[in-house]
Amino acid sequence: MNIKTLSFGCRLNALECEKISKMLSSVIDTAVLVNTCSVTGEAERQCAQTVRRISRENPNVVIFVTGCGATRNPGLFASIPNCFVIDNKDKMNLQVYIAALQSTNMNVKNSKIDVFKDTESKLSKKFVQVQNGCNHDCTYCVTRLLRGPNVSFSYEDILQDVKSAIDKGFYEIVLTGVDTASYLRIENGKPFLLADLCEKLLNDTPEIKHFRLSSIDPASPEVPKIINLMKKDSRFMPHLHLSMQSGSDTILKSMRRRHNSNKLRELISLANKDINVTFSADIICGFPGETEDLFQETAQMVKDMNLIHVHAFPYSPRPGTVAAQMPNQINRSVSKQRVKIIDNIAKENLKQFMKQQIGKKVSVLVEEDNIGRTPDDINIRIIGKQIQNKTICDVKITDIENNAFVGTVI
Secondary structure, eight states: OEEEEEEOSSHHHHHHHHHHHHHHTTTOSEEEEEEEOOSSHHHHHHHHHHHHHHHHHOTTSOEEEEEHHHHHOHHHHHTSTTEEEOOGGGTTOHHHHHHHHHTOOSOGGGOOOOOOOOOOOOOSSEEEEOEEOOOOOOTTOSHHHHHOSOEEOOHHHHHHHHHHHHHTTOOEEEEEOSSGGGOEEEETTEEEEHHHHHHHHHHHOTTOOEEEESOBOTTOTHHHHHHHHHHHOTTBOSEEEEEEEOSOHHHHHHHTOSOOHHHHHHHHHHHTSSSOOEEEEEEEESOTTOOHHHHHHHHHHHHHTTOSEEEEEEOOOOTTSSGGGOSSOOOHHHHHHHHHHHHHHHHHHHHHHHHHHTTOEEEEEEEETTEEEOTTSOEEEEESSOOOTTOEEEEEEEEEETTEEEEEEO
Protein backbone atom coordinates (compact mmCIF):
# COMPACT_ATOMS: atom_id res chain seq x y z
CA MET A 1 0.00 0.00 0.00
CA ASN A 2 1.31 3.41 -0.94
CA ILE A 3 -1.48 5.65 0.31
CA LYS A 4 -0.05 8.83 1.78
CA THR A 5 -2.10 10.93 4.19
CA LEU A 6 -2.00 14.53 5.33
CA SER A 7 -4.33 16.02 7.93
CA PHE A 8 -4.92 19.62 8.96
CA GLY A 9 -6.48 20.92 12.15
CA CYS A 10 -7.72 18.72 14.95
CA ARG A 11 -6.31 15.39 16.09
CA LEU A 12 -9.58 13.80 14.98
CA ASN A 13 -8.66 14.53 11.36
CA ALA A 14 -5.43 12.57 11.72
CA LEU A 15 -7.29 9.66 13.28
CA GLU A 16 -9.82 9.66 10.44
CA CYS A 17 -6.97 9.59 7.91
CA GLU A 18 -5.78 6.32 9.44
CA LYS A 19 -9.24 4.78 9.13
CA ILE A 20 -9.86 6.02 5.57
CA SER A 21 -6.44 4.93 4.24
CA LYS A 22 -6.99 1.45 5.64
CA MET A 23 -10.41 1.35 3.95
CA LEU A 24 -8.98 2.60 0.62
CA SER A 25 -6.23 -0.01 0.58
CA SER A 26 -8.77 -2.59 -0.55
CA VAL A 27 -9.48 -0.76 -3.84
CA ILE A 28 -6.36 1.26 -4.75
CA ASP A 29 -2.61 0.87 -4.26
CA THR A 30 -1.45 4.45 -4.69
CA ALA A 31 -3.23 7.67 -3.70
CA VAL A 32 -2.94 10.78 -1.57
CA LEU A 33 -5.58 11.55 1.05
CA VAL A 34 -5.88 15.08 2.49
CA ASN A 35 -8.22 15.77 5.41
CA THR A 36 -8.84 19.52 5.50
CA CYS A 37 -9.80 22.04 8.18
CA SER A 38 -12.12 25.04 8.06
CA VAL A 39 -11.84 26.46 11.56
CA THR A 40 -10.40 29.69 10.10
CA GLY A 41 -10.09 31.24 6.65
CA GLU A 42 -6.31 30.89 6.93
CA ALA A 43 -6.67 27.15 7.59
CA GLU A 44 -8.70 26.75 4.38
CA ARG A 45 -6.18 28.78 2.39
CA GLN A 46 -3.27 26.66 3.64
CA CYS A 47 -5.13 23.45 2.82
CA ALA A 48 -5.77 24.55 -0.77
CA GLN A 49 -2.19 25.77 -1.20
CA THR A 50 -0.85 22.41 -0.03
CA VAL A 51 -3.18 20.36 -2.25
CA ARG A 52 -2.15 22.43 -5.29
CA ARG A 53 1.50 21.72 -4.51
CA ILE A 54 0.88 17.98 -4.08
CA SER A 55 -1.01 17.90 -7.39
CA ARG A 56 1.76 19.79 -9.17
CA GLU A 57 4.49 17.49 -7.79
CA ASN A 58 2.51 14.29 -8.43
CA PRO A 59 0.59 14.82 -11.70
CA ASN A 60 -0.33 11.14 -12.14
CA VAL A 61 -1.65 10.40 -8.67
CA VAL A 62 -5.26 10.45 -7.46
CA ILE A 63 -5.80 12.94 -4.63
CA PHE A 64 -8.83 12.54 -2.39
CA VAL A 65 -9.67 15.73 -0.50
CA THR A 66 -12.14 15.53 2.36
CA GLY A 67 -12.79 17.19 5.72
CA CYS A 68 -14.40 20.43 6.79
CA GLY A 69 -12.54 22.71 4.35
CA ALA A 70 -13.47 20.57 1.34
CA THR A 71 -17.06 20.26 2.56
CA ARG A 72 -17.54 23.98 3.10
CA ASN A 73 -15.78 25.09 -0.07
CA PRO A 74 -15.65 22.14 -2.53
CA GLY A 75 -15.06 24.38 -5.54
CA LEU A 76 -11.76 25.54 -4.08
CA PHE A 77 -10.41 21.99 -4.41
CA ALA A 78 -12.43 20.51 -7.29
CA SER A 79 -10.61 22.74 -9.79
CA ILE A 80 -7.21 21.29 -8.81
CA PRO A 81 -6.01 18.60 -11.26
CA ASN A 82 -6.43 14.96 -10.15
CA CYS A 83 -8.47 15.96 -7.09
CA PHE A 84 -11.71 14.34 -5.99
CA VAL A 85 -13.67 16.11 -3.27
CA ILE A 86 -15.36 13.84 -0.72
CA ASP A 87 -17.98 15.47 1.51
CA ASN A 88 -17.73 14.90 5.28
CA LYS A 89 -20.92 12.87 5.26
CA ASP A 90 -19.37 10.45 2.73
CA LYS A 91 -15.78 10.26 3.99
CA MET A 92 -16.27 6.80 5.54
CA ASN A 93 -18.28 5.45 2.58
CA LEU A 94 -15.98 3.34 0.38
CA GLN A 95 -18.48 3.31 -2.50
CA VAL A 96 -18.10 7.09 -2.93
CA TYR A 97 -14.34 6.70 -3.44
CA ILE A 98 -14.90 3.82 -5.85
CA ALA A 99 -17.34 5.96 -7.87
CA ALA A 100 -14.74 8.73 -8.04
CA LEU A 101 -12.11 6.29 -9.33
CA GLN A 102 -14.49 4.94 -11.94
CA SER A 103 -15.11 8.47 -13.23
CA THR A 104 -11.47 9.19 -14.05
CA ASN A 105 -9.41 8.36 -17.12
CA MET A 106 -6.22 8.24 -15.05
CA ASN A 107 -4.14 5.07 -15.09
CA VAL A 108 -4.42 4.57 -11.33
CA LYS A 109 -2.83 1.10 -11.39
CA ASN A 110 0.55 2.39 -12.57
CA SER A 111 0.61 5.71 -10.76
CA LYS A 112 3.58 6.69 -8.59
CA ILE A 113 4.02 9.26 -5.87
CA ASP A 114 7.09 11.29 -6.79
CA VAL A 115 7.25 13.85 -3.97
CA PHE A 116 5.57 13.68 -0.58
CA LYS A 117 6.72 14.73 2.86
CA ASP A 118 6.37 11.80 5.24
CA THR A 119 3.75 12.73 7.83
CA GLU A 120 3.51 9.37 9.55
CA SER A 121 2.85 9.94 13.23
CA LYS A 122 5.62 8.92 15.60
CA LEU A 123 3.48 9.44 18.68
CA SER A 124 3.60 6.74 21.31
CA LYS A 125 0.06 7.46 22.47
CA LYS A 126 -3.05 6.23 20.66
CA PHE A 127 -6.08 8.41 19.96
CA VAL A 128 -9.46 6.68 20.00
CA GLN A 129 -12.56 8.40 18.61
CA VAL A 130 -15.68 8.16 20.77
CA GLN A 131 -18.09 10.46 18.96
CA ASN A 132 -18.55 12.81 16.01
CA GLY A 133 -20.53 16.00 15.43
CA CYS A 134 -21.97 18.62 17.79
CA ASN A 135 -25.46 19.69 18.89
CA HIS A 136 -24.55 23.14 20.18
CA ASP A 137 -24.85 26.48 18.37
CA CYS A 138 -21.82 28.60 19.22
CA THR A 139 -22.07 31.74 17.11
CA TYR A 140 -18.51 31.56 15.73
CA CYS A 141 -18.29 27.86 14.87
CA VAL A 142 -18.56 26.44 11.36
CA THR A 143 -17.40 22.96 12.35
CA ARG A 144 -20.79 21.97 13.78
CA LEU A 145 -22.39 22.91 10.44
CA LEU A 146 -19.95 20.70 8.54
CA ARG A 147 -19.74 17.72 10.90
CA GLY A 148 -23.45 17.33 11.63
CA PRO A 149 -25.15 16.44 14.93
CA ASN A 150 -23.64 14.45 17.79
CA VAL A 151 -23.26 10.73 17.11
CA SER A 152 -21.80 8.71 20.01
CA PHE A 153 -20.12 5.41 19.22
CA SER A 154 -21.00 2.17 20.99
CA TYR A 155 -18.96 1.08 23.98
CA GLU A 156 -18.18 -2.23 22.26
CA ASP A 157 -16.60 -0.47 19.26
CA ILE A 158 -14.60 1.88 21.48
CA LEU A 159 -13.40 -0.98 23.68
CA GLN A 160 -12.32 -2.89 20.57
CA ASP A 161 -10.27 0.12 19.37
CA VAL A 162 -8.65 0.44 22.80
CA LYS A 163 -7.77 -3.26 22.99
CA SER A 164 -6.40 -3.15 19.44
CA ALA A 165 -4.17 -0.22 20.43
CA ILE A 166 -2.91 -2.10 23.49
CA ASP A 167 -2.17 -5.16 21.36
CA LYS A 168 0.03 -2.91 19.21
CA GLY A 169 1.98 -1.71 22.24
CA PHE A 170 0.18 1.57 22.98
CA TYR A 171 -0.28 1.99 26.72
CA GLU A 172 -1.38 5.64 26.70
CA ILE A 173 -4.92 6.04 25.37
CA VAL A 174 -6.47 9.41 24.51
CA LEU A 175 -10.21 9.70 23.87
CA THR A 176 -11.15 12.26 21.24
CA GLY A 177 -14.12 13.59 19.24
CA VAL A 178 -15.65 16.80 17.94
CA ASP A 179 -17.48 17.40 21.25
CA THR A 180 -16.24 14.63 23.51
CA ALA A 181 -18.10 15.98 26.55
CA SER A 182 -21.44 15.32 24.81
CA TYR A 183 -20.86 11.57 24.61
CA LEU A 184 -24.20 9.86 25.36
CA ARG A 185 -25.55 6.36 24.87
CA ILE A 186 -28.50 4.63 26.47
CA GLU A 187 -27.42 1.40 28.19
CA ASN A 188 -30.05 -0.78 29.88
CA GLY A 189 -32.48 2.12 29.77
CA LYS A 190 -30.08 4.52 31.53
CA PRO A 191 -27.82 7.31 30.23
CA PHE A 192 -24.23 6.21 29.70
CA LEU A 193 -22.13 9.41 29.73
CA LEU A 194 -18.49 10.36 29.26
CA ALA A 195 -17.41 9.77 32.87
CA ASP A 196 -19.16 6.39 32.77
CA LEU A 197 -17.31 5.54 29.56
CA CYS A 198 -13.94 6.51 31.03
CA GLU A 199 -14.48 4.56 34.25
CA LYS A 200 -15.66 1.44 32.43
CA LEU A 201 -12.73 1.52 30.01
CA LEU A 202 -10.27 1.82 32.90
CA ASN A 203 -11.95 -1.08 34.69
CA ASP A 204 -12.18 -3.31 31.62
CA THR A 205 -8.64 -2.68 30.36
CA PRO A 206 -6.20 -2.80 33.28
CA GLU A 207 -3.38 -2.81 30.69
CA ILE A 208 -3.89 0.93 30.20
CA LYS A 209 -1.12 2.79 32.01
CA HIS A 210 -1.93 6.37 31.00
CA PHE A 211 -5.41 7.66 30.11
CA ARG A 212 -6.39 11.09 28.83
CA LEU A 213 -9.08 13.18 27.13
CA SER A 214 -8.02 15.31 24.15
CA SER A 215 -10.36 18.23 24.97
CA ILE A 216 -13.51 18.88 26.94
CA ASP A 217 -16.20 21.57 27.19
CA PRO A 218 -15.95 23.23 30.64
CA ALA A 219 -19.75 23.66 30.73
CA SER A 220 -20.33 19.91 30.82
CA PRO A 221 -21.50 18.44 34.15
CA GLU A 222 -19.17 15.56 33.28
CA VAL A 223 -16.07 17.65 34.05
CA PRO A 224 -16.36 17.46 37.87
CA LYS A 225 -17.00 13.71 37.53
CA ILE A 226 -13.89 13.40 35.38
CA ILE A 227 -11.78 15.28 37.94
CA ASN A 228 -13.09 13.02 40.71
CA LEU A 229 -12.22 9.99 38.57
CA MET A 230 -8.67 11.35 38.24
CA LYS A 231 -8.46 11.39 42.03
CA LYS A 232 -9.75 7.82 42.16
CA ASP A 233 -7.55 6.27 39.44
CA SER A 234 -3.94 7.43 39.10
CA ARG A 235 -3.81 6.16 35.50
CA PHE A 236 -6.10 9.04 34.50
CA MET A 237 -3.59 11.83 33.89
CA PRO A 238 -4.37 14.98 35.96
CA HIS A 239 -4.50 17.39 33.06
CA LEU A 240 -7.45 18.71 31.04
CA HIS A 241 -7.60 20.80 27.90
CA LEU A 242 -10.67 23.04 28.02
CA SER A 243 -12.51 24.53 25.04
CA MET A 244 -12.74 27.72 27.09
CA GLN A 245 -12.59 30.38 24.30
CA SER A 246 -12.91 33.37 26.65
CA GLY A 247 -12.84 34.36 30.31
CA SER A 248 -15.30 37.23 29.90
CA ASP A 249 -18.96 36.55 30.73
CA THR A 250 -20.05 39.15 28.20
CA ILE A 251 -18.09 37.54 25.38
CA LEU A 252 -19.04 34.00 26.43
CA LYS A 253 -22.71 34.98 26.26
CA SER A 254 -22.20 36.54 22.83
CA MET A 255 -20.49 33.33 21.70
CA ARG A 256 -23.45 31.30 23.06
CA ARG A 257 -21.07 29.30 25.18
CA ARG A 258 -22.74 27.40 28.01
CA HIS A 259 -20.27 28.25 30.79
CA ASN A 260 -19.32 31.44 32.56
CA SER A 261 -16.42 32.68 34.68
CA ASN A 262 -17.97 31.31 37.87
CA LYS A 263 -18.00 27.81 36.35
CA LEU A 264 -14.32 28.14 35.49
CA ARG A 265 -13.48 29.20 39.05
CA GLU A 266 -15.45 26.25 40.43
CA LEU A 267 -13.27 23.95 38.33
CA ILE A 268 -10.13 25.61 39.73
CA SER A 269 -11.35 24.98 43.27
CA LEU A 270 -12.24 21.35 42.56
CA ALA A 271 -9.02 20.68 40.66
CA ASN A 272 -6.84 21.97 43.51
CA LYS A 273 -8.55 19.79 46.12
CA ASP A 274 -6.83 16.48 47.01
CA ILE A 275 -4.83 16.36 43.75
CA ASN A 276 -3.49 19.11 41.52
CA VAL A 277 -5.14 19.03 38.10
CA THR A 278 -3.54 21.34 35.56
CA PHE A 279 -5.37 22.97 32.68
CA SER A 280 -4.69 24.11 29.15
CA ALA A 281 -7.25 25.84 26.94
CA ASP A 282 -8.32 27.25 23.59
CA ILE A 283 -8.75 31.04 23.58
CA ILE A 284 -10.26 33.15 20.78
CA CYS A 285 -8.91 36.71 20.76
CA GLY A 286 -10.69 39.62 19.11
CA PHE A 287 -14.21 38.22 19.05
CA PRO A 288 -16.73 40.88 17.84
CA GLY A 289 -17.41 43.35 20.64
CA GLU A 290 -14.35 42.39 22.69
CA THR A 291 -13.29 45.72 24.19
CA GLU A 292 -9.96 46.14 25.90
CA ASP A 293 -11.64 45.77 29.30
CA LEU A 294 -13.36 42.54 28.26
CA PHE A 295 -10.09 41.19 26.89
CA GLN A 296 -8.41 41.95 30.22
CA GLU A 297 -11.05 39.76 31.91
CA THR A 298 -9.87 36.86 29.76
CA ALA A 299 -6.21 37.67 30.43
CA GLN A 300 -6.92 37.66 34.19
CA MET A 301 -8.71 34.32 33.92
CA VAL A 302 -5.69 32.79 32.15
CA LYS A 303 -3.61 33.94 35.13
CA ASP A 304 -6.10 32.79 37.76
CA MET A 305 -6.45 29.33 36.22
CA ASN A 306 -2.68 29.01 35.83
CA LEU A 307 -3.18 27.70 32.31
CA ILE A 308 0.14 26.09 31.42
CA HIS A 309 -0.61 25.71 27.71
CA VAL A 310 -2.86 27.94 25.62
CA HIS A 311 -3.88 27.62 22.00
CA ALA A 312 -4.73 31.28 21.42
CA PHE A 313 -5.72 32.42 17.95
CA PRO A 314 -7.31 35.52 16.39
CA TYR A 315 -11.02 35.36 15.65
CA SER A 316 -11.77 34.58 12.01
CA PRO A 317 -15.27 35.33 10.63
CA ARG A 318 -16.67 32.19 9.02
CA PRO A 319 -19.37 32.62 6.35
CA GLY A 320 -22.71 31.23 7.46
CA THR A 321 -22.13 31.84 11.17
CA VAL A 322 -23.95 34.36 13.37
CA ALA A 323 -20.75 36.01 14.59
CA ALA A 324 -19.67 36.88 11.04
CA GLN A 325 -22.62 39.32 10.86
CA MET A 326 -22.13 40.85 14.31
CA PRO A 327 -21.28 44.55 14.67
CA ASN A 328 -18.05 45.79 16.24
CA GLN A 329 -15.71 43.43 14.40
CA ILE A 330 -12.18 43.77 15.78
CA ASN A 331 -9.24 44.74 13.60
CA ARG A 332 -7.13 41.66 12.96
CA SER A 333 -3.92 43.42 14.01
CA VAL A 334 -5.50 44.04 17.43
CA SER A 335 -6.56 40.40 17.64
CA LYS A 336 -3.03 39.21 16.84
CA GLN A 337 -1.56 41.49 19.50
CA ARG A 338 -3.97 40.05 22.05
CA VAL A 339 -2.88 36.54 21.07
CA LYS A 340 0.70 37.50 21.92
CA ILE A 341 -0.37 38.82 25.32
CA ILE A 342 -2.23 35.59 26.15
CA ASP A 343 0.69 33.48 24.91
CA ASN A 344 3.10 35.41 27.14
CA ILE A 345 0.89 34.93 30.21
CA ALA A 346 0.69 31.19 29.54
CA LYS A 347 4.47 31.01 29.10
CA GLU A 348 4.97 32.67 32.48
CA ASN A 349 2.43 30.30 34.06
CA LEU A 350 4.33 27.34 32.60
CA LYS A 351 7.67 28.71 33.77
CA GLN A 352 6.48 29.08 37.36
CA PHE A 353 4.78 25.67 37.35
CA MET A 354 7.88 23.93 36.01
CA LYS A 355 10.09 25.46 38.70
CA GLN A 356 7.82 23.89 41.33
CA GLN A 357 8.22 20.42 39.80
CA ILE A 358 12.00 20.08 40.10
CA GLY A 359 12.86 17.15 42.32
CA LYS A 360 9.50 15.42 41.85
CA LYS A 361 8.90 11.93 40.47
CA VAL A 362 6.57 11.67 37.45
CA SER A 363 5.29 8.89 35.21
CA VAL A 364 6.55 9.58 31.69
CA LEU A 365 5.53 8.26 28.27
CA VAL A 366 8.62 8.02 26.05
CA GLU A 367 7.83 9.10 22.49
CA GLU A 368 11.07 9.39 20.52
CA ASP A 369 14.82 9.77 21.14
CA ASN A 370 14.36 9.74 24.93
CA ILE A 371 11.89 12.63 24.72
CA GLY A 372 8.72 11.98 26.68
CA ARG A 373 5.58 13.63 28.03
CA THR A 374 4.80 14.16 31.69
CA PRO A 375 1.27 13.73 33.14
CA ASP A 376 0.84 17.49 32.68
CA ASP A 377 1.67 17.11 28.97
CA ILE A 378 5.07 18.79 29.17
CA ASN A 379 8.12 17.60 27.24
CA ILE A 380 10.90 15.95 29.24
CA ARG A 381 14.34 14.86 28.03
CA ILE A 382 15.52 11.72 29.77
CA ILE A 383 19.26 11.50 30.37
CA GLY A 384 20.96 8.13 30.22
CA LYS A 385 20.58 4.97 28.21
CA GLN A 386 18.26 4.82 25.19
CA ILE A 387 14.68 3.95 26.12
CA GLN A 388 12.31 2.21 23.71
CA ASN A 389 9.43 4.28 22.35
CA LYS A 390 5.99 3.72 23.97
CA THR A 391 7.70 2.86 27.26
CA ILE A 392 6.19 4.33 30.41
CA CYS A 393 8.66 4.84 33.24
CA ASP A 394 9.14 6.79 36.47
CA VAL A 395 11.44 9.77 36.06
CA LYS A 396 12.87 12.25 38.55
CA ILE A 397 12.79 15.84 37.28
CA THR A 398 16.24 17.35 37.78
CA ASP A 399 16.34 20.49 35.63
CA ILE A 400 14.63 22.72 33.04
CA GLU A 401 16.07 23.32 29.59
CA ASN A 402 14.45 25.17 26.65
CA ASN A 403 10.93 25.02 28.14
CA ALA A 404 11.25 21.27 28.73
CA PHE A 405 12.09 19.21 31.77
CA VAL A 406 15.28 17.20 32.11
CA GLY A 407 15.21 14.03 34.18
CA THR A 408 16.63 10.62 35.00
CA VAL A 409 14.89 7.25 35.21
CA ILE A 410 14.33 6.10 38.78
